[in-house]
Amino acid sequence: MRRMDVLVGAVALVGCVVAFALTLRFSTTTPAAMMSGMGAEFFPRLVILVMAILAVCIAFGIASPPMEKPAPVPGVVWITVAILAAYIAALEILGMWIASLALMLVLGRMWGERNYVKLGIASVVLLGALYFVFIRFLKGGFPEGMIARLWS
Numbered sequence: 001m002r003r004m005d006v007l008v009g010a011v012a013l014v015g016c017v018v019a020f021a022l023t024l025r026f027s028t029t030t031p032a033a034m035m036s037g038m039g040a041e042f043f044p045r046l047v048i049l050v051m052a053i054l055a056v057c058i059a060f061g062i063a064s065p066p067m068e069k070p071a072p073v074p075g076v077v078w079i080t081v082a083i084l085a086a087y088i089a090a091l092e093i094l095g096m097w098i099a100s101l102a103l104m105l106v107l108g109r110m111w112g113e114r115n116y117v118k119l120g121i122a123s124v125v126l127l128g129a130l131y132f133v134f135i136r137f138l139k140g141g142f143p144e145g146m147i148a149r150l151w152s
Helices: 003-023 042-060 075-094 096-110 116-137 146-151
Strands: none
Touching (some): 075 096, 075 146, 096 116
16 A cells, blocks of 8 residues: 555545535435435435545555556646636636636637637637537526626
8 A cells, every 4th residue: 555545545535424414414305205316416426436436446455456656747737727817717707608708718828829820719719619609509697707896
């Protein structure tokens, strides 16, 4: 057993216990006589159980062959994480569409795309597909952002 595997398994198990405890707070809104199938708490508890089993496997090194120390995480990964965190914050201010377009352009450029026209067209087409599927077809909604709320 490797010390780091035991630590990861223990942290995952603690997370599972906390998550399971939160499922005990689910309230029953459907009378038992009318409920068909499983209750709302069943699926989350099933997922938590699977996660706990996997955490035990990690902690005891089950099906985990020895391996060399992995290479350090490249810096571009941490920059991408920071950009994604900024994107989440920008959603509230700019709204889904402007923030997503900016995200696609920035990440595309950072990941090596040199042709701004191709990057812009691909971003707009992808956002158009998202709009059609989620807004028109599924009748959903996305965050407007403070800027869009100024006009409404």
